Amino acid sequence: MAAPSDRELSDFVLGEARLLDEQRFEEWLDLFTDDAHYWMPLEWGQTDPRHTASLMYEDRLLLKIRVERLKGSRTYSQKPRSRCHHLLQVPRVERRDEAANLYETWTPMHYVESRGDRQDFYAAWTTHHLVAVDGRIKIRLKRVDLVNCDAAFGNIQLFM
């Protein structure tokens, strides 16, 4: 594929959030490369995902387990099911490295997760490391930095 334009990168990030809001989790999972990670740090400015706890630091296998679990007939924490809503600022392309096939975007967002009568609100900055693979844009790293990453939380069951 020709190097993706800024507009294509930005549209990709917006489209990713829409898949989550529409609960099209299998299609969403398919946006990740095989070696991808989804990272939600626990610390402000965290640099090490391995020797410091994170809220999530998941490879495709772990993400797939989550997606499958959401469908399970004995997944009681999803009875009733959760829903989510992303409100994104226009993603900014922060870095383009065509030689290395790596593109980085930065996207402030508000995220709402609801279940039954309860609704929780989060604010975060999302960083995507994107690559072009076989004519498609894919995610190698999605990092979600919550403004209150070190707060005590209740359940967060879906994906920001």
Place this chain on the structure above:
Amino acid sequence: MSKYRGDKSAVAALVRETEVHRDLYIDPELFELEMRHLFVNTWNYVGHDSQVPHEGDYFSTAIGTQPLIMVRSDDGAVRVFYNRCPHKGTRLTEGSGNTGRFFRCPYHAWSFRTDGSLLAVPLRAEYENTGFENSVAVRGMTQVAHVHNYRGFVFAKLGTVGPGFEEFFGASLSSLDNMIDRSPVGRLEVAGGVLRYRHDCNWKMLVENQTDTMHPMIVHESSAGTAVAVWKSAPAGTAKPMAVEIYAPFMSSYDFFQKMGIRVWQHGHGHTGVSHSIHSDYSAVPGYAEQMAQAYGAERAQAILGENRHNTVYYPNVMIKGPIQLLRIFRPLAVDRTLVESWTFRLVGAPDLLLERTCMYNRLVNAPTSVVGHDDLEMYRRQQEGLACDGNEWLNLQRLYAPDEIRRNDDVTTGTSERLMRDHFRAWAHFMTMSM
């Protein structure tokens, strides 16, 4: 009208041999009494001394709902104080840090040495001839009288009634020993950050659940069961990831849990996983066994690593996992609100991969984003709601009950027994009523 305050026998009557009354989980008055008796008469973990390595280092902590400060004083001793200015009650510290040679109250700048004594008061002359020297305030910060540092783990008892440290813990300290001995130099350090997870339920549900071996294969079918199923579809020959090693054993059979055994000690302490546990079959960490053998000798090293205790409960509200180097505190906030803190430790001198596994375990199982956590919390939430209904006022804890069990201490039972939960409530009634 007060149902339980001042009525020792009404409180005692809530715990029967094989049943416990729902008010323990839903009555705000009992919650208040727990704060005033249970959490005052027992020894509670306040922190680890690696959190305050240098003089002046402090860590803000709590027992029950009492805010405390743990500090390394100028003489090198770790002391614990109520986190309150003697002047007008302002909380002195927030989080952790180094206070230097004295604490300074942010409100009117009274200052206190790190042993708690009053150092200075602005315009002190204005207290002359006021009898200030006879006030409570002049004595400085109020120290918690009973503090014991056990190999780095700092415990405190707020009250004057209740047993001494050794008597309270007895042989249960062997679980802490095992966790610490897993370091080749016999030392742990708090590392990896703390996960904090809010639960809309009573704190005791979480404590009971730590040794509830009849729930994993049911409640975690959704998470661990899915993990096993997804893993099965991986191409043949793929190396088993650490995450699957962590998840899969939750799906072990009844037989597995029956045979692992539960050891019970006095005062509600006990642990699951006497002969084996869900932590038994993790892959070896390169170089670690050799380090241990060198440090302790082959035989002793094998004995230390051969212990695979699953969850050890230190009553009332702490659980440790020796093989994972993890400690959880179930902090009571209100009768139906609990904050779960999950802390991890580095085995000083051991390979970093162990800390990596510890951190992974913590985030896969104990984070607010953990699918295992979601499974459990859903049950607690439903339990909290279900107990509000008047269909039946009692919870049943009869599995493998024997009328003479109370006389058998330091006993090993079948791994699916509810004996340890019965012991929790025996301890509850004992420590609740001893100062009433």
